[in-house]
Amino acid sequence: MSANQLFLAKLDEAARWAQSSSVWPLTMGLACCAIEMMVIPAPQYDISRIGSEVFRSSPRQADLMIVSGRVSHKMAPIVRRLYEQMAEPKWVISMGACASSGGVFDNYAILQGVDQVIPVDVYVPGCPPTPDGLIYAINLIQQQIRTGGRGGILARA
Amino acid sequence: MSNLPEWIAGAGNRPDLDPTAVLTPEPPEVVARGDDEMVLSMGPQHPSTHGVLQVVLGIDGEEVVRAEPEIGYLHTGIEKTAENLFWNQALTVIDRMDYLGPLTNDFAFCLGVERLLRITDRIPRRAQQIRVMFAELTRITSHCIWLGTHAIDLGAISPFFYAVDLRENILDLIEAASGARMNMTYFRVGGVNGDLPDGWLERLDALIAKFPGRMRDLRDLLQKNPIWTDREIGVGIISAAEAVAWGLTGPALRASGVAYDLRKAYPYSTYDEYEFDVPTRTEGDSYARFLVRLDEMEEAMRIVQQVRKKLDPGPVMVDDPTISLPPKPSIGISMESLIYHFKLVSEGFRVPPGDVYAAVEGPRGEVGYYIVSNGENRPWRVRTRPASFYNLQALKKIAAGNLIADVVVMIGSLDPVFGEVDR
Amino acid sequence: MADRSFQTVSTAVDPTAVRQPIDDVDEIVRTTAGQLLEVLARLKSQGYAQLTDVGGVDYLERSPRFDVVYHLTALPTRASGVADVGRPKRARVLCGVDDGAAVPSAVRLWPNADWPEREVFDLFGITFGDHPDLRRIQMPADWEGHPLRKDYPLRGPARDRTPRPPFANKENVGSRVPPTGEVAERLRQEIFERMRGERSGESEATS
Numbered sequence: 001m002s003a004n005q006l007f008l009a010k011l012d013e014a015a016r017w018a019q020s021s022s023v024w025p026l027t028m029g030l031a032c033c034a035i036e037m038m039v040i041p042a043p044q045y046d047i048s049r050i051g052s053e054v055f056r057s058s059p060r061q062a063d064l065m066i067v068s069g070r071v072s073h074k075m076a077p078i079v080r081r082l083y084e085q086m087a088e089p090k091w092v093i094s095m096g097a098c099a100s101s102g103g104v105f106d107n108y109a110i111l112q113g114v115d116q117v118i119p120v121d122v123y124v125p126g127c128p129p130t131p132d133g134l135i136y137a138i139n140l141i142q143q144q145i146r147t148g149g150r151g152g153i154l155a156r157a
Numbered sequence: 158m159s160n161l162p163e164w165i166a167g168a169g170n171r172p173d174l175d176p177t178a179v180l181t182p183e184p185p186e187v188v189a190r191g192d193d194e195m196v197l198s199m200g201p202q203h204p205s206t207h208g209v210l211q212v213v214l215g216i217d218g219e220e221v222v223r224a225e226p227e228i229g230y231l232h233t234g235i236e237k238t239a240e241n242l243f244w245n246q247a248l249t250v251i252d253r254m255d256y257l258g259p260l261t262n263d264f265a266f267c268l269g270v271e272r273l274l275r276i277t278d279r280i281p282r283r284a285q286q287i288r289v290m291f292a293e294l295t296r297i298t299s300h301c302i303w304l305g306t307h308a309i310d311l312g313a314i315s316p317f318f319y320a321v322d323l324r325e326n327i328l329d330l331i332e333a334a335s336g337a338r339m340n341m342t343y344f345r346v347g348g349v350n351g352d353l354p355d356g357w358l359e360r361l362d363a364l365i366a367k368f369p370g371r372m373r374d375l376r377d378l379l380q381k382n383p384i385w386t387d388r389e390i391g392v393g394i395i396s397a398a399e400a401v402a403w404g405l406t407g408p409a410l411r412a413s414g415v416a417y418d419l420r421k422a423y424p425y426s427t428y429d430e431y432e433f434d435v436p437t438r439t440e441g442d443s444y445a446r447f448l449v450r451l452d453e454m455e456e457a458m459r460i461v462q463q464v465r466k467k468l469d470p471g472p473v474m475v476d477d478p479t480i481s482l483p484p485k486p487s488i489g490i491s492m493e494s495l496i497y498h499f500k501l502v503s504e505g506f507r508v509p510p511g512d513v514y515a516a517v518e519g520p521r522g523e524v525g526y527y528i529v530s531n532g533e534n535r536p537w538r539v540r541t542r543p544a545s546f547y548n549l550q551a552l553k554k555i556a557a558g559n560l561i562a563d564v565v566v567m568i569g570s571l572d573p574v575f576g577e578v579d580r
Numbered sequence: 581m582a583d584r585s586f587q588t589v590s591t592a593v594d595p596t597a598v599r600q601p602i603d604d605v606d607e608i609v610r611t612t613a614g615q616l617l618e619v620l621a622r623l624k625s626q627g628y629a630q631l632t633d634v635g636g637v638d639y640l641e642r643s644p645r646f647d648v649v650y651h652l653t654a655l656p657t658r659a660s661g662v663a664d665v666g667r668p669k670r671a672r673v674l675c676g677v678d679d680g681a682a683v684p685s686a687v688r689l690w691p692n693a694d695w696p697e698r699e700v701f702d703l704f705g706i707t708f709g710d711h712p713d714l715r716r717i718q719m720p721a722d723w724e725g726h727p728l729r730k731d732y733p734l735r736g737p738a739r740d741r742t743p744r745p746p747f748a749n750k751e752n753v754g755s756r757v758p759p760t761g762e763v764a765e766r767l768r769q770e771i772f773e774r775m776r777g778e779r780s781g782e783s784e785a786t787s
Binding site: 228229232234236237238241272274275276397398401402403404406413414415416417418421422423435437439477479480507508509510511513514515523525527529530531532537538540542546547550551553554579580 | 604605629630631632633635636637638649651655656657658659660661662664665666667668670672690691692694695696716717718719720727728734757758759764767768771772774775
Binding site: 027028029030031032034035036038039042043044055057069070072074075078082104105106107108109110127128130 | 238
């Protein structure tokens with residue numbers, strides 16, 4: 001392996017380490033799952049230890065969109081617009097049954113899964129999932145960043 | 158991602174979905190009146206709007222001239238979904254309306270259906286007392302989240318941690334009895350779903366012992382804090398007459414002077430046996446609403462303590478095999494139990510035709526259900542009287558003439574929950 | 581030990597009957613769109629200071645098809661303690677409306693009628709005359725149809741979504757419109773008999 005390739009590989013690894021240790025979520029709290037999402041910075045669960053306690057309200061500053069709650073047809077274009085406003089690289093967790101597949105609401109008002117409007121990386125089952133489940137999902141995102149997938153020095157999808 | 162079966166829709170799996178297409182939402186029809194007014198949309202994604210609320214503000218500099226809340230971003234069709242589910246199944250979706258106080262919704266719905274079934278006086282005392290206890294614990298958890306998020310909106314982050322810690326302790330208890338932390342659907346038509354586990358009452362005693370210290374912490378952090386008082390006193394004043402006219406109920410109404418609490422006005426489910434006060438203030442501003450809710454948390458714990466002492470032994474479901482499931486162990490040994498279980502799970506029970514309005518005092522006010530039955534095993538119509546819907550409507554009235562920052566204070570002090578507003 | 585409410589006939593299901601309340605409200609009035617404002621104004625002058633709720637119900641095959649249901653509470657309008665508030669009276673006003681007919685808006689009597697009337701319009705299609713701002717509130721502005729009508733499919737009009745397995749059958753309309761009068765009474769008795777018979781394990785005559 002040439003010296004250049006080795007250097008870039010190590011740089012990429014460093015970049016991925018930095019990105020995975022500071023995944024900043026976007027406050028996309030919609031419904032009941034948002035309450036469970038809100039308690040993860042609290043002392044009981046504390047995602048500060050994995051670097052994600054900084055919930056950004058502005059999509060420009062966030063890496064991770066946690067779609068927590070049921071997405072109605074009225075809200076869907078707004079979720080899509082916020083996803084587009086996020087800068088690359090970005091990841092999406094679909095938290096809860098409603099965001100993953102429509103959940104208990106198979107009706108006229110609810111999008112049957114937020115993956116109909118944005119691509120999702122990790123789905124978390126539950127209604128609502130316990131905060132432990134969400135933390136595990138963030139851990140999976142970190143794993144995805146560190147071991148291939150989007151991110152690194154190229155930072156493109 | 159392209160090796161997923163075709164019927165799993167997903168933006169990555171659907172090459173026909175154009176990922177670059179921008180779906181622009183339609184803005185509401187708001188026309189600025191006058192040259193000095195600018196129209197600003199606050200929300201629906203906003204850190205301080207407590208959920209998916211869009212407030213379209215007409216502003217003149219920093220001052221709000223008009224505020225028009227736009228709701229419906231969380232409309233879930235719960236009422237229509239409930240029309241297609243059995244009565245006990247409908248409870249699961251109705252739980253998800255006021256998701257900060259889920260047992261409130263259950264409580265009102267169960268009371269209504271029990272009235273239609275004419276079994277209100279046959280609900281066992283223990284079930285009623287457990288309902289009271291859990292309703293009050295839910296009230297405390299709901300006010301904890303209100304306090305935490307309201308404080309964060311105003312920049313105070315520490316109270317959130319104290320409040321959520323208290324909430325976690327209570328949720329541990331609720332989870333031990335009902336199986337879930339949130340949206341637990343613990344109440345059923347005819348009683349509650351399962352008795353309290355062993356050792357639960359001792360854990361409750363530990364919580365009761367810890368509570369006064371934690372309330373003291375929460376009060377010390379905020380109540381006399383000059384930043385807090387400056388931002389809250391005199392903001393969003395609603396007079397008693399206005400509050401009644403705008404349909405406010407709950408802490409918002411009591412902070413304006415009218416001591417209307419459904420637990421005292423129309424006592425239901427053994428509430429008349431407990432001694433508790435109804436905190437009331439007359440100023441009608443956000444600080445008064447804040448103090449009323451803090452006092453309510455203490456009154457709720459007072460009720461919990463009294464229920465703890467008076468808890469009767471006995472069954473927790475009404476003794477009627479056509480409504481309540483038989484005990485699980487009996488299914489293996491009794492044919493009748495098996496048949497009742499089968500019929501109840503596959504068909505549900507029938508509720509006589511009629512209509513009823515049943516309301517309870519929730520953390521946000523009067524949560525009621527107007528239930529219409531056509532004699533079948535599914536509701537014909539479940540109309541919710543959503544407390545937050547009416548509380549939030551008052552924002553149109555009180556926001557004008559204040560600063561944008563005050564709008565944040567007002568939304569927090571009215572405490573809307575959008576699962577209930579939008580349903 | 582006769583439960584007196586056995587003799588009640590529900591106004592919801594039989595629009596021509598005013599029944600004995602089953603203890604949930606103190607006064608029930610059934611009216612039509614033409615007399616609605618008069619009835620509401622009269623009740624307001626009798627002390628019903630708060631409009632607690634406005635809701636709609638679709639009875640599909642009944643004429644008039646819809647009911648707009650108003651719940652009122654007689655709260656005091658000045659600062660009052662618990663003893664002064666006492667047990668406020670409650671009233672229910674049921675206004676029958678046909679498909680396509682309009683109902684006068686109560687917004688001038690109680691300002692908080694604004695949003696719930698918009699919601700009834702949005703979800704049922706009932707228009708409210710002289711409402712200041714009658715537009716959709718829950719559904720997106722360009723939505724077609726009124727979702728809570730009984731003939732609107734639960735899952736929405738046909739659109740691209742995941743197919744469901746054939747055994748998951750959710751038909752939208754309940755199989756029976758609420759029965760009226762004698763039929764309702766008989767059905768009620770039948771259900772109560774069954775509940776009582778199963779409970780005691782033997783059939784007993786209604787007392």
